[in-house]
Amino acid sequence: MKNDLPNCARCSFKMSERMCKKEDGKAPPYCPTQNRQELFEQCLKEYKKPEVLEFAKQASIQEGEGYGQKELGYSHVKPIKPRIQEVIEFAQKMKYKRLGFVFCVGLRKEARVVEKLFSSNGFEVVSVVCKVGRIPKEKIGVRDDQKISIGHFEAMCNPVLQAFVLNEEKCEFNVLMGLCVGHDSLVFKYAKAPCTVLAVKDRLLGHNPLAAIYNIDSYYRSLK
Numbered sequence: 001m002k003n004d005l006p007n008c009a010r011c012s013f014k015m016s017e018r019m020c021k022k023e024d025g026k027a028p029p030y031c032p033t034q035n036r037q038e039l040f041e042q043c044l045k046e047y048k049k050p051e052v053l054e055f056a057k058q059a060s061i062q063e064g065e066g067y068g069q070k071e072l073g074y075s076h077v078k079p080i081k082p083r084i085q086e087v088i089e090f091a092q093k094m095k096y097k098r099l100g101f102v103f104c105v106g107l108r109k110e111a112r113v114v115e116k117l118f119s120s121n122g123f124e125v126v127s128v129v130c131k132v133g134r135i136p137k138e139k140i141g142v143r144d145d146q147k148i149s150i151g152h153f154e155a156m157c158n159p160v161l162q163a164f165v166l167n168e169e170k171c172e173f174n175v176l177m178g179l180c181v182g183h184d185s186l187v188f189k190y191a192k193a194p195c196t197v198l199a200v201k202d203r204l205l206g207h208n209p210l211a212a213i214y215n216i217d218s219y220y221r222s223l224k
């Protein structure tokens with residue numbers, strides 16, 4: 001590995017001493033804050049675009065509003081909002097009227113609840129399930145033995161069509177829930193409006209992939 005390849009995950013300094021946190025902070029050789037100055041100008045230009053500026057500003061305001069007890073000082077702050085509330089509030093801040101909502105058929109019960117929450121908060125909702133289009137998996141080269149239900153018809157997840165429907169309906173902000181690894185990537189690739197994720201899919205861990213990370217030294221040590 002090139003040793004100046006950006007790698008914040010391996011940063012060797014205490015958070016409070018890092019260059020990205022402190023004006024005269026320290027930086028390892030692979031620090032993008034130190035090594036990628038030429039990209040700063042470029043990113044600042046992007047933030048000057050009114051739509052990007054507004055989006056970034058409202059996201060930061062939403063972030064700040066996610067904490068309580070700020071008046072008591074940094075060591076006292078505590079989280080006060082679940083993500084679903086943040087998604088709704090952020091979309092309201094951005095004055096979006098129409099939300100796209102793409103979800104996995106395996107989370108259809110949850111989708112019903114989420115759709116109602118969006119609608120009752122004043123949004124028009126366009127929701128599209130993963131199996132939309134009913135295209136057989138064989139169409140994309142999946143063999144019968146690679147399917148879940150071997151020997152039976154199985155519709156492929158169709159993130160490209162999910163995105164096309166949201167685009168056609170001119171959704172202003174898209175919310176993903178429970179899409180598989182890779183299917184979510186194709187929604188990101190094809191959706192025209194900005195996307196956020198309410199929940200990712202983790203079939204084994206109740207849609208909480210970090211459970212494996214939190215238990216990496218015990219039950220999930222074989223992953224290391």
Ligand code: SF4
Nearest residue numbers: 008011018019020031
């Ligand atoms: S930006 Fe630099 S100082 Fe900050 S975490 Fe990354 S490597 Fe460390």
